[in-house]
Amino acid sequence: MDTATLTSTAAPPLFAIELSLPAHDLQEQWRRCNMLANYIAEYVAYQFPEREWAENLISTVTNEFLEAIASLSPAEAAITLSYAQRSGDLQIEIEHGLRASAVQPYTAFLAQLAGSDTDELYFGLLTAAERPALDFNPFGLVMLVHDFKASVTARLAGAHPRIQIRVIVPTSEIAS
Numbered sequence: 001m002d003t004a005t006l007t008s009t010a011a012p013p014l015f016a017i018e019l020s021l022p023a024h025d026l027q028e029q030w031r032r033c034n035m036l037a038n039y040i041a042e043y044v045a046y047q048f049p050e051r052e053w054a055e056n057l058i059s060t061v062t063n064e065f066l067e068a069i070a071s072l073s074p075a076e077a078a079i080t081l082s083y084a085q086r087s088g089d090l091q092i093e094i095e096h097g098l099r100a101s102a103v104q105p106y107t108a109f110l111a112q113l114a115g116s117d118t119d120e121l122y123f124g125l126l127t128a129a130e131r132p133a134l135d136f137n138p139f140g141l142v143m144l145v146h147d148f149k150a151s152v153t154a155r156l157a158g159a160h161p162r163i164q165i166r167v168i169v170p171t172s173e174i175a176s
Contacts, residue, residue: 013084013091017043020080023073023096026066033070036081037062044083044090054174057148062092064140065167069094072102072136077162090169098161102135106163109138110154113145122146141167148173 017040026032041059048054062081069079077097084091098106112121122142131137144150150169157164 011086013086015044015047016082016084018080018082020078022075023070023077023079024075026070026079027073027075030067030070033066034059034063037066040081040083044085047085048171048175050175057174058090061140061144064137064143065092065094068136068138068140069096072099072106073097074099085171088171090171090174091166092169093164093166095162095164098156098163099135100161103156103161105134106136107154107156109134109136110141110152110165113138113141113152114154118142118146144169 019036026036037059040062041055041057044058045051045055066079066081073079073096079094079096082091082093084093122145125131125139125142141152144167145152148169150167150173152165152167154163154165156162
C-alpha cells in the first residue's frame with residue numbers, strides 16, 4: 001500500500017465531480033449505491049468514444065466500490081467520492097471512515113492488492129466457492145487493478161480512522 005501523500009500537483013483536471021453523503025444513507029438503501037454509480041458513470045462516460053462500454057465499466061466498478069465502502073463505514077461517517085480526469089487517466093477517490101474492527105483487515109487487503117500478483121488474487125476471488133470472510137467485498141478493486149491496469153494508493157489518517165483511497169485508471173483502458 002502506497003502511503004504517499006495523495007495530493008496532486010498535476011495540471012487542473014479536464015473535469016471533476018465530488019459528492020459527499022452520510023454512510024447510513026447508503027447502508028439503509030443499498031439500491032442507492034447502484035443509482036449513484038449509474039449517475040456518475042453517465043456523467044463521466046460521455047467523453048469516451050465507446051460510451052456504452054465506458055459507462056458500464058465505470059458504473060460496475062463504482063457500485064462495487066461504494067458497497068464495500070458503505071459496509072466498512074460507521075453509520076454516522078461521511079463518504080466523499082470524487083472523480084477527476086487528467087491527461088491520460090481517470091482518478092477515482094473515496095475518503096471514508098472505518099469501523100475500528102475493519103481497519104486491520106481492510107488495510108491488509110489494500111497492502112496485498114498493492115504488493116501481490118494480481119492474477120492470483122483476481123482468479124482466486126473469481127473462482128472461490130465461497131467469498132472470503134471479510135466485512136467488505138474486495139472484488140471491485142481487484143477487478144480494477146487486474147483488468148484495467150489501475151493503480152491504487154491509500155492513506156490512513158486521524159484518531160477516528162479515516163482512509164483515503166485513490167484509484168487511477170488509464171483512459172486508454174476505458175476507451176478500448
